[in-house]
Amino acid sequence: MESLDLRRAVAAGRAVASELGLRVDEVIVVHNSDRVALRLLPCDVLARVAPLGHLADSAFEVEVARRLVDVDAPVAELDPRVDPRVHLRDDFAISLWTYYEPVGTEIAPADYADAFARHHAALRRIDLAAAPHFTDRVAVASREVDDRRRSPELSDADRELLSTTLSELSAAIGVGGAGEQLLHGEPHPGNLLNTRRGPLFVDLGTCCRGPVEFDLAHAPEEVGRRYAGADPDLVHRCRALNWALFSAWRWRGADQMPDRDHWRAEGLDRVRTALDHCGLG
Structure with a gap:
């Protein structure tokens, strides 16, 4: 603000x-x-x-x-x-x-994966009819990218990159798969606090429905490798999609994220790297 x-x-x-x-x-x-x-x-x-x-x-x-x-x-x-x-x-x-006083030590990948497993198990025990599907969030981001009035500073080449990545990866990851469930939605390291009670997820308003790999893609790669049953190829595709979503929000004219110019450039670089990593560059 x-x-x-x-x-x-x-x-x-x-x-x-x-x-x-x-x-x-x-x-x-x-x-x-x-x-x-x-x-x-x-x-x-x-x-x-x-x-x-x-x-x-x-x-x-x-x-x-x-x-x-x-x-x-x-x-x-x-x-x-x-x-x-x-x-x-x-x-x-x-x-x-x-308010939780943060503990200074970094959360170990094994503890991060354990927090994920417990959080996902808890999410399977509740019913949230109002929770959107992850593709609904992708559709909102796509509208921001495709509307030049909403993202006026985005170049034509980068607009094409984000638009294509959002639409094609959203379709490739799929809708309504048997493994889908409620998710946190944005469980990146900034949304997992290390506290005296152990790791706790915050910023719960991003809850949505989709494959657990969509959540795992927000965490360091080692975390996904320690999560039982995760599909590593799907994690890579979800990581590319998540960086495209992140970039779409940063290029909105109304975005107020601190150090926005840095994250605009960084986000696009991360999209390209993630696409290369899963063979879609």
Whole structure:
């Protein structure tokens, strides 16, 4: 968020927590993009604040978290001191979560794969009719790439690269396969916290349906090799598709990811490398 919107988001997060009886003397910005994550002290709550246009996404994330906690999934929990719902304030949608102090050590591939296995098992135990298929997300990204008004700075050659990769790999990975299930959706290392409770997945609003390889493709390659039953060729194709999705979001005119110019170039390079890796370059 730009500085003015960020100040408003901080004020909204502080106000909601205070009105719910949580003491807030200090606010630390943990992450700032199209949504922000705020650590509120001394109550030690993580407030996720999104523009009101993301209300449905925020409500979906809260519902996913509530259901997964009930089946012992390795996920971050909503703060137990307040109602598990989205709160509205000053054109923002705000949800309040338990804050987990990160442990400094890197998550070992075996532990990452174990967290995946437990998370996927928990996802198989819940029913989320509202969860989209991964191809629905691909279709949204394709619209951003194909519409020059939405991605005006994308060159013709790179637009063709992303458009072709999104459409062809989405079709190649398939729809409605027997191995499909609910997934995290974006379980990259930034969305797996190493905590005193062990690895916990966060950012649950990306939950979708598809093959487990779609999730595994977000993690380091060694993790997929340690996940029982994973198809390595499918993981490679999903990795190329995921980098194409990432790049599509970065080239939106409205994207607010920090260091966006770097990630625009890096994303396209990763797409080409991933395509070469699976023989589709």
